[in-house]
Amino acid sequence: MNFTGFDKKDFDTFEIEGLEERMEAIQSRIQPKFQVIGSEVTDYLSSKLGNEMFLHIARHARRSVNPPNDTWLAVAENKRGYKKHPHFQVGVFDDHVFIWLALIYELPNKVEIAKQFMKEYKNIKQLPSDFVVSLDHTKKDAFPIADLTEANLERFRDVKKAEFLIGRHVDATSSLLKNGDEFISFTKETVDQLIPFYKTALSAK
Numbered sequence: 001m002n003f004t005g006f007d008k009k010d011f012d013t014f015e016i017e018g019l020e021e022r023m024e025a026i027q028s029r030i031q032p033k034f035q036v037i038g039s040e041v042t043d044y045l046s047s048k049l050g051n052e053m054f055l056h057i058a059r060h061a062r063r064s065v066n067p068p069n070d071t072w073l074a075v076a077e078n079k080r081g082y083k084k085h086p087h088f089q090v091g092v093f094d095d096h097v098f099i100w101l102a103l104i105y106e107l108p109n110k111v112e113i114a115k116q117f118m119k120e121y122k123n124i125k126q127l128p129s130d131f132v133v134s135l136d137h138t139k140k141d142a143f144p145i146a147d148l149t150e151a152n153l154e155r156f157r158d159v160k161k162a163e164f165l166i167g168r169h170v171d172a173t174s175s176l177l178k179n180g181d182e183f184i185s186f187t188k189e190t191v192d193q194l195i196p197f198y199k200t201a202l203s204a205k
Contacts, residue, residue, distance in 0.1 A: 003036040003180035006097060011172045014069060014094035022067035023060065029040055031057055034073040037090055040184050041191065042075050045088065048195060054079045054198060058091075069093065070140075074119060077202075084108060086201035088191055089165075093140050099187050100167040101194040103201060104137050105160065110199070112204040114157030117164065121150055124166070127193055134165040142169055167194065 002085035010029055016022040038055040043051045056074045072091025084107060089100040103113055117124065125148060132142035135152060145166070153187055156164045168190050176183055 001032050001036060003033055003184070005180045006033065006092065006172075006177040006181060008172075010092060011094050013092075014067075016067070018064060019065060019067045023063075026060075026068070026071050030071055034071075034090070035186065036180075037184060038073040038075065041073075041088065041090065041187060044188050045075055045191065045195075048192070049077075049199075051077060053077055053083075056082045056087075071139075072098075086113070086156070086198055088147065088194070088198070089137075090145070090187060095172050097170045097172070098142075098167060099170075099190045100137075100142075100165040101165045101198055101201075102137060103156075105163050109204055111157055113201045114153055114164070116200050116204045117197070118127075118153045118157070120197065122154060124148065127166070130168060131166060131193070132169055135163055137163055137165055166197070185193065 002116060013022065013025040013029055016025050018041045034057050038057065042053050053075050054077070056076065058072050058074070060068045060071070070091055070093045072089045073083040074087045074089050076085045076087035078085050087102055089098065089102045091098050103110065107113060125145065127145050129144065129146060131145040133145060133148050133152070134142040154165070156162045176186060
């Protein structure tokens, strides 16, 4: 398919009642778009990093009752999975699209990554002002990069369930989402800014 952007119907998916009904809408409306975006971003990252990257589209397979509040694609260096690895995400909540470098609680070497990020604190703070941070991938909330503190990274290091996601949000009403090529270019530009920190996470021992 041709990716022409996200539309109101995509965001309205998360108002559909019932797990099966919402999953059916995610699969028919959003996942084909993820396939196109994800293929572009995966190829781009493979080229930029010099090693093969792999696309994963969230299946929400563990859910048995509650329908998902968001859905996403992930790009990681591991073919079998992404949650235990630093990875990039593009995803949709009911009111925005997110683009993340995601470091979630399942990382086996989360403490080492956090220590490296604490050394990189000043560089992280120099990301463009429209970048945002989330400390929990299950929640919509994020705060501006300007508000990031060293205490946030200490918590990421010390609390087992703590997470660190950094990237951009695009509001559902933004004209950027109406143009597929522009959104993919914006995603690649966002990823470019995050690649140095992705490499830091990969190298953490």
